[in-house]
Amino acid sequence: MRHFAIVGSGPAGFYTAEALEKAYGEAGRIDILDRYPVPYGLIRFGVAPDHQSLKAVSKRYDKVAESAGVDFIGNVTIGRDVSVAELLGLYDAVILATGAPHDRKLGIPGEDLPGVVGSAEFVGWYNGHPEFADLDPPLGGSHAAVVGNGNVALDCARILAKTRHEFEGSDIVGHALDALDGSAIRTITILGRRGPHQIAMTPKELGELGQLEAAVPVVDPADFPPVEADEPLEPGLRKSVTLLRGFADLADDKRKRMVFDFFAKPVRIEGDGKVERIIVERTELDEKGAARGTGETYEVPASLVITAIGYSTSPIAEVPFEGGKFVNQAGRIADRLYAVGWARRGPTGTIGTNRPDGYEVADQIAAAIPAESESDREGAAGLKRLLESRGVMPTDYDDWRRIEETEVSRARPGSPREKFVRHEDWLKVLGR
Ligand code: NAP
Numbered sequence: 001m002r003h004f005a006i007v008g009s010g011p012a013g014f015y016t017a018e019a020l021e022k023a024y025g026e027a028g029r030i031d032i033l034d035r036y037p038v039p040y041g042l043i044r045f046g047v048a049p050d051h052q053s054l055k056a057v058s059k060r061y062d063k064v065a066e067s068a069g070v071d072f073i074g075n076v077t078i079g080r081d082v083s084v085a086e087l088l089g090l091y092d093a094v095i096l097a098t099g100a101p102h103d104r105k106l107g108i109p110g111e112d113l114p115g116v117v118g119s120a121e122f123v124g125w126y127n128g129h130p131e132f133a134d135l136d137p138p139l140g141g142s143h144a145a146v147v148g149n150g151n152v153a154l155d156c157a158r159i160l161a162k163t164r165h166e167f168e169g170s171d172i173v174g175h176a177l178d179a180l181d182g183s184a185i186r187t188i189t190i191l192g193r194r195g196p197h198q199i200a201m202t203p204k205e206l207g208e209l210g211q212l213e214a215a216v217p218v219v220d221p222a223d224f225p226p227v228e229a230d231e232p233l234e235p236g237l238r239k240s241v242t243l244l245r246g247f248a249d250l251a252d253d254k255r256k257r258m259v260f261d262f263f264a265k266p267v268r269i270e271g272d273g274k275v276e277r278i279i280v281e282r283t284e285l286d287e288k289g290a291a292r293g294t295g296e297t298y299e300v301p302a303s304l305v306i307t308a309i310g311y312s313t314s315p316i317a318e319v320p321f322e323g324g325k326f327v328n329q330a331g332r333i334a335d336r337l338y339a340v341g342w343a344r345r346g347p348t349g350t351i352g353t354n355r356p357d358g359y360e361v362a363d364q365i366a367a368a369i370p371a372e373s374e375s376d377r378e379g380a381a382g383l384k385r386l387l388e389s390r391g392v393m394p395t396d397y398d399d400w401r402r403i404e405e406t407e408v409s410r411a412r413p414g415s416p417r418e419k420f421v422r423h424e425d426w427l428k429v430l431g432r
Contacts, residue, residue, distance in 0.1 A: 002028045002369060003379030005091040007078045009034040010041025012341020012354040013097035014061040019362030021069050027371040030070045031091075031380050036130070037074040037395040037426045038403060039065065041099055042351070044419075045129045048155045049172035050162065052416065057351055065397050071380060074395040075427075079316045081392045082383065084337065090382040092375050093336045093365050096319070096326060097358075100311035100342040104324070106147065110269030111307075114138075119152045119308035126159055126176035128419035133175065138274070139183035141303025145278050147266055148308035149192035150200040156306045157188050158208060161215035161256050168414050173421055188215075188258045189300050193265040193283055193291040196224050196244050203239040210247065215256035217247040223262040261300065265291050269305060277301050311347040331361040338365065393432065403429050 004020055006013045009032045017030045038044060040058045047054045065072050078084060078098075087094045103118025105111060115138045124132030146157045159172075164181045172180075192199065196219075209217040224245060230238050244260065264280040271277065277299045283291040312324030319337070320327035325346050326339040333339055340361050341354045387394055406429045407417040420426050 001379075002093075002371060002375050003091045003377050004028060004030045004093050004095065004365070005087050005379075005383070006030065006032045006095045006097050007087075008032075008041060008097035008099060008341075008343070009039035009061075009072060009074075010046075010097060010099050010341065010354075011043065011057070011061075011351045012099065012343070012358055013041070013095075014039075014064050015355045015358030016095055016097060016340045016362055017070050017358075018064045019359040020365065021064065021067060023362050023366040024069070024371045026069065028069055029379055031383070032065070032070065032072050033076050033078065034072070034074045035077040036423070037399055037430070039072055039074065039397075039400055045124055045127045047127075047351075048123075048159065049127060049170040050159070050167060052169065052171070054351065055171075072395075072397040072400060073380065073383070074400065076387060076392060076394050081390060082386060084316055084319055086386065087383070088336055090378050090386075091336075092369050092377055093338060095361065095365075096316070096333070096337070096339045096343050097341050098314060098316070098343045100313045100324065100347040102312045102314060103307060104310040104312055106266055106307055106309065108266055108268055110271070110275070113269055113271050113275045114273070115271070115275035115303055116269055116305045116307070119148070119156055119306055120311060122156055122306050123152070126172050126180075128173040128176075128421040130421055130423050133173075133421040136179070137306075138304050139179055139185055142184055142186045143189070143301040144185045144187070144304040144306065145189045145191055145300050145302035146306045146308055147191045147278075148310075149190070149194070149198070149262075150308060150310075151202060151205050153190055153306075153308035154201050154205050154209070156308055157190050157258050158212070160185055160188050161209075161212055161258055163213050166213055169416075171411075171416050171419065173419050174412070175421070185304065186256050188256065189302065190258060190260050191264045191266060191278070191280060191300070192260065192262045194285060194289075195262045196241050196260075197229070197233065197237070198285075198289065199237070199240060199244070201240055203236060203243055206240050206243045209258060210243070210250060212254075212256075214254050215258055216250050216252055216254040217258045217260065218250075218252060219244055219247045219260045220262075221245070221248045223260075263291070264300075265293060267293075267297060270299075275302060275305050278305055311342070313343045331357075331364060336369070395430065399430050 125135040268279040282296040
């Protein structure tokens with residue numbers, strides 16, 4: 001029997017578990033560890049609550065968790081409750097699938113002012129992440145700015161723009177729904193440091209903006225190159241740019257405006273004790289397509305600034321780390337230690353990108369660690385003994401199902417669940 005520990009129960013962790021299970025069959029036991037008693041990482045805490053079809057992929061992960069060779073071990077933090085070196089002593093291989101939960105910083109003055117929040121914090125707040133349940137973003141002013149031209153920036157802007165009615169069927173947590181319902185924000189400026197041809201937004205997500213009940217996307221046609229310049233673009237990007245161009249034809253007659261401000265690089269954030277404005281520099285593209293400041297600056301009013309400019313992984317003691325992710329060669333960090341997903345590649349790609357990624361690393365593991373020969377490592381039995389000696393009480397997949405059932409039973413009408421947003425509430429459901 002071979003024993004594998006996957007650290008992190010998001011998409012990367014589950015696809016890797018699925019692949020290892022296929023590779024080893026009955027000769028492998030796979031434990032998926034998570035610091036929370038609730039699995040699915042990005043699916044639960046990252047994917048937008050009004051994108052339930054994307055969240056449905058967790059059904060596939062349920063099947064993996066329910067299969068004979070796989071166990072979920074929650075409520076265990078690697079690097080605190082147990083070290084990677086200890087896991088390597090207990091398992092034949094350890095795979096870090098810890099994602100990228102931290103916001104990259106803009107690195108400009110004023111970024112620490114109250115009212116400037118990272119997208120991981122804002123997304124975590126509306127998705128019921130226990131670390132961000134108390135974020136309480138300021139929604140009392142009329143202007144917000146979202147920095148970044150990727151899909152996360154779009155998620156944040158859309159959530160600010162939607163009406164209560166538009167959240168029907170979503171699993172946005174109650175505290176965020178109520179706060180957003182009372183929001184005074186009427187203008188959401190989406191700041192891109194480059195132009196429409198450099199956006200990282202995908203067509204489906206952009207298309208939604210044209211259909212909102214109370215908000216209209218606004219673009220300035222002067223920001224676009226001549227339409228012929230769209231021809232050589234990769235088809236997905238061309239579609240996105242066409243959608244963006246089309247926003248110029250929409251009637252600007254709704255309560256809220258989502259203003260795309262291109263060629264606008266934040267240089268400073270200002271305010272008296274809290275954010276009041278963001279100073280941006282007009283840019284142009286240099287020969288390499290990077291944003292080059294023109295020296296012209298102007299201010300964008302904002303009592304809430306959300307930076308959505310990418311993420312980084314949490315370092316773990318003794319694991320080599322550089323540039324926001326674990327140092328690895330095609331997923332291999334060191335002997336029997338691997339990384340998958342955003343912890344391996346950095347924060348790019350869709351949920352589905354993690355599937356080939358996990359399968360590739362599982363193939364490598366299968367080549368290096370033959371299924372045929374016996375392991376003298378203890379796996380879960382040794383881990384549980386070690387955790388018990390430290391007073392750590394792990395949870396299992398049945399515990400998660402009890403939490404899930406309770407969350408489903410307390411849902412608003414039409415909503416799939418009302419999440420618990422505090423660690424202690426999850427444990428309370430389990431009678432701990
Ligand atoms: P992203 O796609 O990499 O976009 C990051 C954006 O931040 C880019 O527009 C980038 O501009 C900008 N940026 C970076 N540093 C900046 C700075 N210092 N100042 C101003 N702007 C800066 O990242 P993301 O939006 O976090 O998304 C992460 C991944 O998740 C992506 O692959 C995304 O497609 C995926 N995702 C998918 C969905 C979905 O399918 N519905 C939803 C959410 C996320 P430059 O291009 O100029 O660097």
